[in-house]
Amino acid sequence: xxxxxxxxxxxxxxxxxxxxxxxxxxxxxxxxxxxxxxxxxxxxxxxxxxxxxxxxxxxxxxxxxxxxxxxxxxxxxxxxxxxxxxxxxxxxxxxxxxxxxxxxxxxxxxxxxxxxxxxxxxxxxxxxxxxxxxxxxxxx
Amino acid sequence: xxxxxxxxxxxxxxxxxxxxxxxxxxxxxxxxxxxxxxxxxxxxxxxxxxxxxxxxxxxxxxxxxxxxxxxxxxxxxxxxxxxxxxxxxxxxxxxxxxxxxxxxxxxxxxxxxxxxxxxxxxxxxxxxxxxxxxxxxxxxxxxxxxxxx
Numbered sequence: 608x609x610x611x612x613x614x615x616x617x618x619x620x621x622x623x624x625x626x627x628x629x630x631x632x633x634x635x636x637x638x639x640x641x642x643x644x645x646x647x648x649x650x651x652x653x654x655x656x657x658x659x660x661x662x663x664x665x666x667x668x669x670x671x672x673x674x675x676x677x678x679x680x681x682x683x684x685x686x687x688x689x690x691x692x693x694x695x696x697x698x699x700x701x702x703x704x705x706x707x708x709x710x711x712x713x714x715x716x717x718x719x720x721x722x723x724x725x726x727x728x729x730x731x732x733x734x735x736x737x738x739x740x741x742x743x744x745x746x747x
Numbered sequence: 748x749x750x751x752x753x754x755x756x757x758x759x760x761x762x763x764x765x766x767x768x769x770x771x772x773x774x775x776x777x778x779x780x781x782x783x784x785x786x787x788x789x790x791x792x793x794x795x796x797x798x799x800x801x802x803x804x805x806x807x808x809x810x811x812x813x814x815x816x817x818x819x820x821x822x823x824x825x826x827x828x829x830x831x832x833x834x835x836x837x838x839x840x841x842x843x844x845x846x847x848x849x850x851x852x853x854x855x856x857x858x859x860x861x862x863x864x865x866x867x868x869x870x871x872x873x874x875x876x877x878x879x880x881x882x883x884x885x886x887x888x889x890x891x892x893x894x895x896x
Binding site: 609611612613614615616617618619620621622623624625626627628629630631632633634635636638639641642643644645646647648649650651652653654655656657658659660661662663664665666668669672674675676677678680681682683684686687688689692693694695696697698699700701702703704705706707708709710711712714715716717718719720721724725727728729730731732733734735736737738739740 | 750753755756757758759760761762763764765766767768769770771772773774775776777778779780781782783785786789790793795796798799800801803804805807808809810811812813814815816817818819820826827828829830831833835836837838839840841842843844845846847848849850851853854855857858859860861862863864866867868871872873875876877878879880881882883884885887888894895
């Protein structure tokens with residue numbers, strides 16, 4: 608337990624509550640959004656829109672900050688290169704997302720809604736992550 | 748409230764949920780100086796690389812996700828959800844795990860945190876995984892593959 612523990616927990620709780628409130632823990636709703644050429648359900652666009660608006664404001668605030676409120680420094684992605692790995696990985700992720708209607712956040716949050724199904728998804732996801740790690744090796 | 752033409756949609760609940768997700772990511776960013784990307788945090792917690800907060804913080808964040816969903820479920824008297832069968836979940840989970848590591852993020856890290864920062868990588872990744880998801884659902888529907896009960 609240190610001073611990052613409670614903010615991390617608070618962030619996770621808010622995140623999980625937002626996913627559940629927005630209907631994102633129901634794969635049927637997520638697949639409904641991806642069913643653009645069928646019975647399209649635009650709810651996910653409202654979820655993403657709400658989150659992006661709040662975060663766009665947060666980024667404006669960050670631009671005026673020297674350091675985070677509770678830690679020494681910002682650790683943020685700096686890369687700007689568009690690589691085949693980025694696009695190929697995003698495409699593979701999108702296929703998996705479309706197949707079952709689950710991405711990592713809702714999969715983990717759903718552990719309290721449909722524990723067995725969510726656990727199977729999360730376990731398989733971790734195996735997939737481990738496979739990438741195994742093939743690529745541990746970065747120096 | 749419903750959207751005309753889209754009786755299934757829940758725009759207000761969606762917007763409210765989105766604002767909570769944005770606040771969650773803002774706490775992580777402003778408080779701890781990190782990106783709230785769930786795939787990276789999950790990898791970090793599992794010792795599989797990943798990014799973002801230190802490992803202990805990664806675990807508490809991940810524990811918070813189902814806790815938050817549980818609070819909403821208790822407040823609403825349950826949450827409707829239908830999940831695919833085990834083999835389908837395994838295939839989808841493997842693809843999501845591999846894809847998010849290769850693609851450096853998922854719906855939260857790229858779709859929420861990166862898009863709102865106007866990151867070119869995140870915008871390209873988000874457009875790519877959305878297009879792939881839409882194409883996948885369209886193809887499955889065309890083939891008559893129904894995965895949800």
